[in-house]
Amino acid sequence: MITNSIYGLTFEQLAAWLLKHGHKQYRASQVWEYLYRKRVTNFSEMTEVNKDCIVLLEENFVIHTLSHHVKQEASDGTVKFLFKLKDGNLIETVLMRHKYGLSVCVTTQVGCNIGCSFCASGLLTKTRDLSSGEIVEQIMNVQHHLDNAGNGEKVSHIVVMGIGEPFDNFENMIDFLKVIIDQKGLAIGSRHITVSTSGIVNKIYEFADTNIPVNLAISLHAPNNDLRTKIMKINRAYPLEKLMDSINYYIEKTNRRITIEYILLKDVNDHIDEANELAALFQDKKKKVYINLIPYNPVDEHSQYQRSEQESVLAFYDTLKKNGINCKIRQEHGTDIDAACGQLRSKQIKKEKDNSITL
Ligand code: SAH
Ligand code: SF4
Secondary structure, three states, X not given: OOOOEHHHOOHHHHHHHHHHOOOOOHHHHHHHHHHHHOOOOOHHHOOOOOHHHHHHHHHHOEOOOOEEEEXXXXXXXXXXXXXXXXOOOEEEEEEEEEOOEEEEEOOOEEOOOOOOOXXXXXXXXXXXXXXXXXXXXXXXXXXXXXXXXXOOOOEEEEEEOOOOOHHHOHHHHHHHHHHHHOOOOOOOOHHXXXXXXXXXXXXXXXXXXXXXXXXXXXXXXXXXXXXXXXXXXXXXXXXXXXXHHHHHHHHHHHOOOEEEEEEEEOOXXXXXXXXXXXXXXXXXXXXXXXXXXXXXXXXXXXXXXXXXXXXXXXXXXXHHHHOOOEEEEOOOOOOOOOOOOOHHHHHHHHHHHHHHHHO
16 A cells, blocks of 8 residues: 655655656646645646656555544634544644634644643654654645635644644654745745744754744743643753753744743642743843743643633733733634644544443
């Protein structure tokens, strides 16, 4: 069975592959035009590509490796897709509607090994990395869904914030970025793409060195080592001092702003003291940092955590502002469906297991 997704190839890789197999390089431009502009879903629809080339592509690549499993639509227009991979694994992709456009949140791994104590994705440890093609295809499937609706809508923003740790699947994630920002293809503006990491320090350095001009977000969630280690065990391997060094390097090297994500957990990390500590941490780089305060999406299995009271959220926000820190409270999407990252997948897996037990 061929499982190699055509979406996994950067333009240069496809051109080189076609050349090696006796086809002129301009075929790569044609194939890309069909894949990303006309958005065909079968090689046979690439009518201007010659027959030999179509057969060769069909013998070596597939366009579909994901199939729709479950789709949930929320009242605010958020659509959550649960896709089944060729090997039967399930992944989640979310489409969100904003004033500024349509964003898609993609998954990079089946499960996650980082195991943050508040997260639904970490409940199921990593089974495998996704290929770059499987990551691109999530966006293509959402775009096909929009194309079929016929309203001319186009995905404009991408957040790499679904299931998995993107920096633990670094090479595939980089190839994925190269494919989606390519002007000949989807041409998603690199400033419209955000990659989020739990703080794998050595990869933050490597990412800065790639010079791919997309945005970086760091899941910080605590302003000191004691608290951060309690809620994110990755802080043992990459403590705050090391993480801050890598953030400084990233800012110096790229001259771009960095986003800091901070989930507000009731009575855990949402006191004024922590807001002051957080502000102090970024006092020397106020212009280069943007803090996103994230309302926690409760996860059944992590009942020790609750969402912060609205009062605490506002007090936390005000304290940061008073200290001159750029910040905002993140707008929520799809709260009437399983909104937290990895929640739909873990619920579905549980449901299917329960069903197989009762059968
Ligand atoms: N692994 C990467 C990217 C995926 S998680 C990372 O951790 O950054 C994307 C974001 O969602 C992270 O900031 C993560 O901390 C946050 N998140 C995880 N579970 C959440 C929950 N239940 N409610 C709100 N945000 C959550
Ligand atoms: Fe993995 Fe990110 Fe969830 Fe942590 S928050 S378990 S790194 S997906």
